[in-house]
Amino acid sequence: MSHQNQAKTKSIIEQTILQHLNGRQSLLVAFSGGVDSTVLLQALVNLRQKSQNLQLRAIYIHHGLSKNADSWAEHCQQQCNIWQIPLIIEKVKLDRAAGNIEEQAREARYQAIYRHLKSDELLCTAQHLDDQCETFFLALKRGSGPAGLSAMPLENGQHLRPLLTISRQEIEQYANQHQLTWIEDESNQDDHYDRNFLRLKVLPTLNQRWPHFSQMVARSAELCQQQEALIHELLSSEFKQIIGNAKQLNIQPLRDYSDYKRNAILRMWFKEQHIGMPSQKQLSLIWQTVIQAKEDANPQFILHNRQIRRYQNQLYLLPLYQDIEQQILPWDLNTSLSLPDNLGILQSNYQTKLTCRLPQKEETVSVRFHAQGQFQIVQRKGSRSIKKLWQEHHIPPWQRTRIPLIYYNEQLISAVGVFVTEQGKGSQISFNLKQIV
Numbered sequence: 001m002s003h004q005n006q007a008k009t010k011s012i013i014e015q016t017i018l019q020h021l022n023g024r025q026s027l028l029v030a031f032s033g034g035v036d037s038t039v040l041l042q043a044l045v046n047l048r049q050k051s052q053n054l055q056l057r058a059i060y061i062h063h064g065l066s067k068n069a070d071s072w073a074e075h076c077q078q079q080c081n082i083w084q085i086p087l088i089i090e091k092v093k094l095d096r097a098a099g100n101i102e103e104q105a106r107e108a109r110y111q112a113i114y115r116h117l118k119s120d121e122l123l124c125t126a127q128h129l130d131d132q133c134e135t136f137f138l139a140l141k142r143g144s145g146p147a148g149l150s151a152m153p154l155e156n157g158q159h160l161r162p163l164l165t166i167s168r169q170e171i172e173q174y175a176n177q178h179q180l181t182w183i184e185d186e187s188n189q190d191d192h193y194d195r196n197f198l199r200l201k202v203l204p205t206l207n208q209r210w211p212h213f214s215q216m217v218a219r220s221a222e223l224c225q226q227q228e229a230l231i232h233e234l235l236s237s238e239f240k241q242i243i244g245n246a247k248q249l250n251i252q253p254l255r256d257y258s259d260y261k262r263n264a265i266l267r268m269w270f271k272e273q274h275i276g277m278p279s280q281k282q283l284s285l286i287w288q289t290v291i292q293a294k295e296d297a298n299p300q301f302i303l304h305n306r307q308i309r310r311y312q313n314q315l316y317l318l319p320l321y322q323d324i325e326q327q328i329l330p331w332d333l334n335t336s337l338s339l340p341d342n343l344g345i346l347q348s349n350y351q352t353k354l355t356c357r358l359p360q361k362e363e364t365v366s367v368r369f370h371a372q373g374q375f376q377i378v379q380r381k382g383s384r385s386i387k388k389l390w391q392e393h394h395i396p397p398w399q400r401t402r403i404p405l406i407y408y409n410e411q412l413i414s415a416v417g418v419f420v421t422e423q424g425k426g427s428q429i430s431f432n433l434k435q436i437v
């Protein structure tokens with residue numbers, strides 16, 4: 001490549017980034033140490049030198065997946081020292097046994113990054129044109145509609161992908177021209193992963209035959225994005241009317257919509273809650289088995305580690321709660337006991353109201369639950385008084401009876417039936433601890 005062309009590549013990359021920054025100056029760069037984010041960071045350092053007044057920070061996420069991850073973190077640190085950029089190194093924990101390690105890593109990575117992102121900062125990641133093409137193909141392989149085929153947006157909230165229109169080849173040229181050093185992740189060569197298979201085996205053939213193939217795919221993705229934006233614009237006022245404060249969806253109006261409109265509204269709802277899009281089949285199952293379930297049913301549908309529930313004609317997207325009925329929680333009454341899933345904190349109060357009978361002695365214990373925007377009530381499972389409370393407070397079924405087994409002084413006692421209300425004002429209610437041994 002001639003010097004002239006190289007200089008052109010350099011200025012194209014910097015100019016493109018500058019254009020996309022559009023005056024924003026405070027940036028957090030997701031820096032993996034790979035060639036793409038190395039080029040991104042270096043180009044930003046160059047722009048900073050040219051008095052663009054940029055405030056740069058970088059973040060490296062240590063997934064602990066590769067045996068080389070420590071040395072990658074070290075490499076990123078050294079590089080940032082040279083460029084005088086503060087670097088955050090954050091370790092995340094993944095569970096290999098839980099499967100889909102790539103997806104887990106991605107989710108944990110973005111969660112960790114967003115924890116560090118300041119409100120006035122822009123997150124910059126280094127996906128490029130060829131990544132965009134691969135993402136489009138991966139969506140095609142899943143049979144996605146326009147939402148999936150939109151691939152990655154250039155900008156989404158506080159997240160910018162300033163290299164999205166730059167090709168891999170241009171990035172590599174820039175890296176070589178600047179004699180940059182970067183990390184080669186050994187897993188990039190493993191075509192067992194779908195993305196690598198596309199990159200290594202499929203797209204080179206297509207790009208060889210049609211030199212602007214990736215640009216054309218990116219254009220299709222952009223057209224899909226425009227269609228999505230249009231649908232969003234057309235439905236947004238209706239959507240606002242049927243979504244509640246807790247992001248629950250009023251399903252009554254959905255019954256009068258056409259299938260197309262209903263599915264579009266449901267997709268908007270999932271998107272709003274940052275959950276991966278359900279497939280067409282999953283959408284129709286949600287419609288049939290949850291929304292259309294018999295009135296007295298208590299339907300549940302699990303999607304991407306969340307559960308979809310219906311209650312009083314509203315659709316809720318909730319975390320998957322632990323089965324605390326099977327859990328044993330040791331409790332020293334001198335300290336407070338945190339219940340799982342944010343169910344609250346148990347605290348004993350020796351100026352008691354209610355009696356707990358333990359084998360050795362009779363002791364009176366009352367238990368208070370502390371409100372944290374919610375309040376918790378523990379009572380005997382299904383007793384008449386508790387049923388009344390459920391009704392009064394509109395407690396949905398999935399919050400009604402959660403029974404942890406609790407040890408006190410090495411004796412198994414049980415707080416029988418825990419439930420949570422969201423609006424709770426009265427915040428503290430005492431209950432019976434029942435001895436069950």
Ligand SMILES: Nc1ncnc2c1ncn2[C@@H]1O[C@H](COP(=O)(O)OP(=O)(O)OP(=O)(O)O)[C@@H](O)[C@H]1O
Nearest residue numbers: 030031032036037059060061062106124125126127
């Ligand atoms: N370990 C990491 N630490 C910090 N940033 C990272 C790390 N891995 C990836 N990134 C950032 O994310 C960008 C995209 O990387 P990659 O394509 O591997 O992720 P991805 O999960 O496919 O992202 P997306 O789904 O948003 O395309 C990188 O260019 C880099 O900016």
